[in-house]
Amino acid sequence: MDKKNTILGILFIGAAMGLMLFGSRCSPQTPPPPPAAEQAGPESTTPAGAPPATALAPATGTESPLTPTALPAVPTAVGGIVPLSSDANYAAAIPAAPEESLVTLSNDFVDVRFTPMGGAIAEVSLKKYPKHRDGAEPYVLNTRRAAPALALLNFPGADRAARYELVAQTANSIVWRATVAGQVEVTRTYTLQSDAQSGEPYLIHHDTTFRNLAATPLSTPALTFAFGAAEPTSPSDVTALNVSACRGKDVEFAGLGTFAGSGWFGRMLGRNEPEKGAIQLETADISWAAVKNQFFTAILIPEKPSGRVTAQRVALTGDLAGPIGVTGSWTREALTLATDQPASVKVDYYAGPKEYKRLNNFDREQYRLMEWGSFIGIFSALIFKLLNALHGLVAGSDWAWGWAIILTTVIIRTLMWPITAQAARSAKRMGKIQGPLKEIQEKYKDNRVKQQEETIKLFREHKINPVGGCLPLVFQIPIFIGLFNLLRSASELRFADFLWIHDLSAADTVAHIAGFPLNPMPLLMGVTMFIQMKMTPTPTTDNASAKMMKFMPIFVTVMCYGFSSGLAVYWTASNCFSIFQQWVTNKRKDPAETAAAAPAKPGAAERAKPVRDAKVTNVPKKKK
Numbered sequence: 001m002d003k004k005n006t007i008l009g010i011l012f013i014g015a016a017m018g019l020m021l022f023g024s025r026c027s028p029q030t031p032p033p034p035p036a037a038e039q040a041g042p043e044s045t046t047p048a049g050a051p052p053a054t055a056l057a058p059a060t061g062t063e064s065p066l067t068p069t070a071l072p073a074v075p076t077a078v079g080g081i082v083p084l085s086s087d088a089n090y091a092a093a094i095p096a097a098p099e100e101s102l103v104t105l106s107n108d109f110v111d112v113r114f115t116p117m118g119g120a121i122a123e124v125s126l127k128k129y130p131k132h133r134d135g136a137e138p139y140v141l142n143t144r145r146a147a148p149a150l151a152l153l154n155f156p157g158a159d160r161a162a163r164y165e166l167v168a169q170t171a172n173s174i175v176w177r178a179t180v181a182g183q184v185e186v187t188r189t190y191t192l193q194s195d196a197q198s199g200e201p202y203l204i205h206h207d208t209t210f211r212n213l214a215a216t217p218l219s220t221p222a223l224t225f226a227f228g229a230a231e232p233t234s235p236s237d238v239t240a241l242n243v244s245a246c247r248g249k250d251v252e253f254a255g256l257g258t259f260a261g262s263g264w265f266g267r268m269l270g271r272n273e274p275e276k277g278a279i280q281l282e283t284a285d286i287s288w289a290a291v292k293n294q295f296f297t298a299i300l301i302p303e304k305p306s307g308r309v310t311a312q313r314v315a316l317t318g319d320l321a322g323p324i325g326v327t328g329s330w331t332r333e334a335l336t337l338a339t340d341q342p343a344s345v346k347v348d349y350y351a352g353p354k355e356y357k358r359l360n361n362f363d364r365e366q367y368r369l370m371e372w373g374s375f376i377g378i379f380s381a382l383i384f385k386l387l388n389a390l391h392g393l394v395a396g397s398d399w400a401w402g403w404a405i406i407l408t409t410v411i412i413r414t415l416m417w418p419i420t421a422q423a424a425r426s427a428k429r430m431g432k433i434q435g436p437l438k439e440i441q442e443k444y445k446d447n448r449v450k451q452q453e454e455t456i457k458l459f460r461e462h463k464i465n466p467v468g469g470c471l472p473l474v475f476q477i478p479i480f481i482g483l484f485n486l487l488r489s490a491s492e493l494r495f496a497d498f499l500w501i502h503d504l505s506a507a508d509t510v511a512h513i514a515g516f517p518l519n520p521m522p523l524l525m526g527v528t529m530f531i532q533m534k535m536t537p538t539p540t541t542d543n544a545s546a547k548m549m550k551f552m553p554i555f556v557t558v559m560c561y562g563f564s565s566g567l568a569v570y571w572t573a574s575n576c577f578s579i580f581q582q583w584v585t586n587k588r589k590d591p592a593e594t595a596a597a598a599p600a601k602p603g604a605a606e607r608a609k610p611v612r613d614a615k616v617t618n619v620p621k622k623k624k
Helices: 002-021 263-268 366-370 375-393 400-415 417-432 434-443 448-461 471-489 520-535 543-560 565-587 591-597 604-608
Strands: 090-092 103-106 110-115 120-130 138-141 165-169 173-180 184-192 203-212 223-230 242-247 250-255 279-284 288-292 296-302 308-315 324-332 343-353 511-513 516-518
Touching (some): 103 173, 110 184, 110 343, 120 296, 120 343, 138 296, 223 288, 250 279, 288 324, 296 324, 375 400, 375 471, 417 565
Antiparallel strands (some): 110 120, 173 184, 279 308, 288 296, 308 324, 511 516
């Protein structure tokens, strides 16, 4: 029974590690493009009885309409075509043109820079988030881009290769305008919240209005809007880098691994899937679409759920040996334009940090962008709220987030004290019956049924719960995974100091020895885990299980060595709490042992005898 208990515990830990290391999602196959009959949209402005619409004559240009399964080539700011990278499966980043004049809208949190090429957002500078630790340069979203954000990709004459005219600008709004072949007037309006008190400061309201200048109705192509590119914030930021699309509560993600083909391992198994270029996500009528890295995101939110999302990788430097990013576009149905009747496409655009508190304030479950999962996400959200509240209490400290993690650990472990204390007492009792337990195993080694019966009987006599040791582990696994997901994605912990740690969201590397990183906190975590296990009685007589348990601190240290240092702080603090709890348990006398060893009181046996066994004397006779 104890051997099974040990194996169960190891399996639980292995499952937890597996969920964290191999939790990447696999993308489904690309669906076929929607039929042309489905292209009519709700914004169609053709009145009843009007003549049928004719296709809009393309303006002079070099682009062709976007197909649902591929992104077009990326033009420069002056209208030429930049070839794709050496691999056609990758888009190339736009080189900044020196003659491009950017126009900026600002508030206390962002500088949003607009380009006349496409009348769209060139980049968004985040004032509150530095690009590098101790640096003054802010982090910039979409700085290396496949296209300006919210640019039209497949509308020749009004796309990202077209130069728009700036027709109006205020402190918090800007209006661009272009005319396509004298037939359609395209007006693009952007409004930025002026400060945090009046709304979400990272949110930009956008409206693209089409007005038919011709004498007959016209139809546009299916409209495709770029919503930015994301690049890794560090060499290790590859698992969080993806394009996502949400419909209701269902979110589909396309990360770098989604584009990969079979690879050498797949080919060994007989698979021969080619590497993917652009991928159309299966989610339709989307509530929102996003592109993100570990800490920052850009989210496109249509006025009404509609359209589909396409994802593609970006060769950020034009060389596949350099960093690789991802980019996304949103394609909605075409518009039919009646004469002199405007039709609009409205979207909101969030460009900022992946802060759970902000994303949770939106009404379409944008917090799912954190990738915490459904069940584990409950624990991540609860832990974050507790962590954030405790951070507010110690906000004046230099190491506020580190102390908040430790206080969170103490509160969680205190709430779990009854369960862990029972497990510790059970382990202590188990350690004291190893002799009788071994005798039973040897005596009934040829009779497994009798051996199990006698073992259970021995456990009952000493009040030992055979599965009690696994209960704390069962409760801690979702907490651990929830905290892992939280710490690796919360932008609040980026560059947060604690002790020698300079970034609680990354490994605490202090030096490199022969190229190998030296991370002290995971080593300290392993040492405290070893001390805790030395103080805990060994609940097994099986040599293989005992050796496996002794190996666990090394196994866990190796597995967690490159994880975020905030997670190592939590586990180290949890180990220290367990050491204290085990010390208290070892010092106290076990109530079950005290009751068993207590001597019988004088006369207790006589008083306990049944009345029928007592000799009856001096009973008065009844009167006749």
